[in-house]
Amino acid sequence: MPLTWDAFKEGDELPVRLKAPGVTQLVKYAAGSGDFNPLHHDFAFPQSQAIGSIIVHGRFKYAALGELVSNWLDHGGRIVKLACQYRGMDLPDREMTLRGRVVRKLEQGGRRQAVLELSVTNADGQNTTPGSAVVELRG
Amino acid sequence: MAETIEITPAMQAVVGVDSAPWAFEVTTTSVRAFARGVGYTDPVYFDEAAARAAGYRSLPCPPTYLGTPVFIPGKSSDTFSAPLDTGPRLRHGLANVLDGGTETEYFADVCAGDRLSVTTRVSDLSVKKSRATGQMLVVTNTTTYTNQDGVVVAVQRGQGLYY
Numbered sequence: 001m002p003l004t005w006d007a008f009k010e011g012d013e014l015p016v017r018l019k020a021p022g023v024t025q026l027v028k029y030a031a032g033s034g035d036f037n038p039l040h041h042d043f044a045f046p047q048s049q050a051i052g053s054i055i056v057h058g059r060f061k062y063a064a065l066g067e068l069v070s071n072w073l074d075h076g077g078r079i080v081k082l083a084c085q086y087r088g089m090d091l092p093d094r095e096m097t098l099r100g101r102v103v104r105k106l107e108q109g110g111r112r113q114a115v116l117e118l119s120v121t122n123a124d125g126q127n128t129t130p131g132s133a134v135v136e137l138r139g
Numbered sequence: 140m141a142e143t144i145e146i147t148p149a150m151q152a153v154v155g156v157d158s159a160p161w162a163f164e165v166t167t168t169s170v171r172a173f174a175r176g177v178g179y180t181d182p183v184y185f186d187e188a189a190a191r192a193a194g195y196r197s198l199p200c201p202p203t204y205l206g207t208p209v210f211i212p213g214k215s216s217d218t219f220s221a222p223l224d225t226g227p228r229l230r231h232g233l234a235n236v237l238d239g240g241t242e243t244e245y246f247a248d249v250c251a252g253d254r255l256s257v258t259t260r261v262s263d264l265s266v267k268k269s270r271a272t273g274q275m276l277v278v279t280n281t282t283t284y285t286n287q288d289g290v291v292v293a294v295q296r297g298q299g300l301y302y
Binding site for chain 2: 059085
């Protein structure tokens with residue numbers, strides 16, 4: 001069901017999404033995005049060896065936050081702005097918890113927008129990828 | 140790992156200079172490949188009938204996807220697929236790169252069938268200290284996506300961390 005303006009309020013949490021992308025999923029993301037940095041699929045790559053593992057693309061986490069918001073909107077609106085920072089590395093096959101919360105609802109000039117706070121939390125409870133979004137509802 | 144990183148006048152001269160445009164294609168196949176890479180199950184990103192039922196012209200770009208740069212061997216980065224040499228090259232000699240963050244503003248929808256003209260520029264250079272890697276060069280790129288009708292559909296700012 002496409003999201004409507006009256007169906008949510010400030011403080012609401014978006015449905016949580018769990019992800020634990022393995023190497024195969026990261027290879028699919030590499031192919032889909034065109035980012036073939038070996039740091040995301042090749043354990044023998046010098047930077048992977050220095051870090052001790054391949055790491056999840058920051059942009060995979062950015063896209064996954066986009067997916068979290070897209071699933072919530074269910075095409076009842078559009079994303080106006082989406083941002084995140086890559087503060088910590090995430091490793092393959094480790095569970096990441098993606099969360100979103102409605103911080104503000106604003107109606108001005110006939111536009112109905114909501115500001116969201118987003119996060120990607122690793123298994124140790126660390127928010128590796130704080131983010132935010134602005135969405136605009138259709139109805 | 141660099142002990143000290145200096146932003147030279149030659150590096151500073153690159154800031155604010157727009158690249159030549161490069162074509163980014165949005166196709167049904169490329170939208171599906173990206174959506175599959177993220178792990179979407181929403182049929183709107185895979186099934187054209189579902190996309191039309193949801194009000195789109197064709198498969199819409201999932202958030203953060205803004206087309207695939209046309210790949211030409213020798214003219215495109217073999218690693219990142221982005222075009223090479225469309226703008227001034229930033230020379231810093233640092234071997235390692237991490238992604239610092241990304242911000243995208245959207246002004247209109249982008250769907251399969253669109254062809255985007257994309258220009259990018261280094262919009263800021265700074266040096267910061269990181270506990271893990273010592274000094275890092277922070278390169279902010281601003282990329283503008285314009286569709287076939289001349290409408291700016293998105294502006295993206297990204298930070299590369301070089302060390």
